[in-house]
Amino acid sequence: MIAVCAGSFDPVTEGHVDVITRAAAQFERVIALVAVNPAKAGRFAVPERVAMLRERLSGLDRVVVDSWDGLLVDYCHQAGECVLVRGLRTGADVAVELELSMMNSSIGGIDTVFLPTTVGLGHHSSTALTELNAYR
Template identity: 35%
Template sequence: MSVIAIYPGTFDPLTLGHLDIIQRSAVLFERLIVAIASNPSKKPLFSLEERVAMAKQATASLPNVDVIGFNSLLAQLAEQHRATVLIRGVRSVSDFDYERQLAQANQQLNPQLDTIFMAPNEQYAFLSSTIVKEVARHQGNIGCFVTTEIQHAVVAKFPAS
């Protein structure tokens, strides 16, 4: 039986921490769907189309990884794609508390859906998209946080003043 997993997020932008979880998850599952949420309430820096394009480029070498955008309930998306596993990255206890609540809600909405929590590689444990944007906003070097292509895209959003 092939297990399909979904790694959902806003990915605004996709960081090396996200990419680490994607690469590790791709080894564990026959198919991994990176599902990028529209999430307008977060006021993303990049459009959904831009985030999908960047993630597709960053995961191009992983043949069993698909990248899609979505604007629906995650439990419904999982059902549509016959996914039975959600992958969630957790960096801290507060992340875990929040993610546990989401996992329980998703399981109520879709009883076939299990959530697996993955800790990031130690070198990325502090990293978030918010940190990347804040460093870039102040013209700091984000090259150790994102791929080169994503670095260029982020830097272009924050022209030097």
Template identity: 35%
Template sequence: MRAVAVYPGSFDPFTNGHLDIIRRAHPLFDKIIIGIANNSNKSSLFSAEERTQLIEKVLHGWENIEIDTFQGLTVDYCRKKNSRVILRGLRAVTDFDYEYAISLMNKKLAPEIETFFLMADNEYSFVSSTIVKEVARHGRAVSNQVPDVVNEALLKKFHG
């Protein structure tokens, strides 16, 4: 039996890089729970409900995928969901430094939970939600960086 993985993130917005990590991790786990972090310290473009709906549209028809929202520590959420794996994507060395520090803290807080890192595909190594939002804010399509439904939602959010 394989494990249940929690893939946490803000997903604001959900990018092709996120989709690539899910596509590649999907055969490795019995189930992937996409945990949309509802961080009160972070100002989000899309509400947690909007992010959930967008991801549901993108992943419509996929089996063994759950989309949920949570607040608080990822390890506490993993315990609640009976998951022993945190799935994380890495784009660059700077991501690794940050994610490695978090994984060490998570290991101290919850020794039974492992962090599983997947390197981003070259095609998506530069894609970040922050950059995508900035480009869309200026009226440019970001259809190469996000699924079509997300591109449409971005353009609508910024330009009605």
């Protein structure tokens, strides 16, 4: 079965790498998918995010990087039999991700597998990293 780990990856964090690495240990193939969200203005262009993600994941044989600018369930249907893998850092993440998983299940029949954050990585977020880098 294929696991799809989708996100903006703007920029990629240690938390992202951790979830993708752990998914690669459990699934035969993992697609790290740079998903375009028209409601978000990205700091990095999609090709830059894809390149950063490929560089960070280069040692993982079961992982490929791709990008998509449509509905995630449509990508999953094209990819074949797959599940979404989402990382959870906080209770707020649980509420948001649970709602998204129910929507993806109802409109596309796609299941979601949740991986809780590894201890010590819960504070890693693209938003926090972007804000921190603005001051450097």
